[in-house]
Amino acid sequence: MKENLLPSLIFSECTEEQAPLLVDFEKTIATPKLYSIPLDLTGALKEISNHTYYFIMRDNKIVGTAAYSVREDASCYISGMAVSPECRGQGIARAAMEFLLKKCDDSWRVDLVTHPENFRSIPLYESFGFVTELTIENFYGDGEPRIIMAKNNTPAEELRILPCSTDIEWQAAKTYRQKYFTNKASTEDPYISILHDKAHQHYVLYNRTTIIGYAHIQLWSENSAAIRIMMIEDHKLEHDFGKWFIEQLEGRLKKEGIGSLYTQCSPSALYFYTDLGYASMPWQDPDGYDGQADDIAVGKTL
DSSP: OEEEEETTEEEEEOOGGGHHHHHHHHHHHOOTTTSOSOOOHHHHHHHHHHSEEEEEEETTEEEEEEEEEEOTTSOEEEEEEEEOGGGTTSSHHHHHHHHHHHHTTTOSEEEEEEOTTOTTTHHHHHHTTOEEEEEETTTTSSSOOEEEEEEEOSSSOOEEEEEOOSHHHHHHHHHHHHHIIIIISOSOOTTGGGTTOTTEEEEEEEETTEEEEEEEEEEOSSSEEEEEEEEEOGGGGGGTHHHHHHHHHHHHHHHTTOOEEEEEEOGGGHHHHHTTTOEEOOOOOTTOOOOOTTOEEEEEEO
16 A cells, blocks of 8 residues: 655555565664664564554655554554665655654554654654653663653543553563662562463553553452552652552452452551551461561452
């Protein structure tokens, strides 16, 4: 399928048969520090399979690429956008972004990954309303940091809770966990090796397009569960987002047949939980993890 956005540019959807052309183009634009390691044929086939990939054509010549995908939660990920070095500064990248955003018009969130030193592209993204959301070290395993930039497509402030499913959401979860266990508990994360175990559920809290919270739920038995971690960004605590987060978690668990929900909280957080109907209950952790010495065990019948 070919689409013409500007008179001089044609966006032609890339097929698997054209994967070698994508590999050749990658070799001309790849700057590993700013982008990522150039695709080989296997990588190109995977990218074409997992994303909608376009060649940007001008005068029958490939001058760039643009790619995106729509996730199960209806958010969009701009997985790639590149322009030939000799064609930069001619408005092609801006046309490509306009093209991709039209494809993502029905999505509530659009995000992308770039290097913090990509000084040419970051102002372009910002001009379309993208904001820096998160910095992740060694994102591609190449020793270089990357930043997550996101654009909101909702008309007003909006909260939503989603189970962790995307790379960005799992990276955010790991960042929150590191804050929790390093700063609060001063210990190693006891669950890092079993994050994807079926007995453990992980959720992120979005405020429009920005992840502002994280929760880890462990299913204890057929009808009980425990809140292992629940964190909200400090500057959002005064907005009752934490209360909304807990209530949403309770609702989801109740629908799954969970009748009792337990947690351990610090003395300073006790009022927060008692205000939500939690009361003193014995802590019967099947894993034997007791938390901090001053933690208080509370629970609630859902």
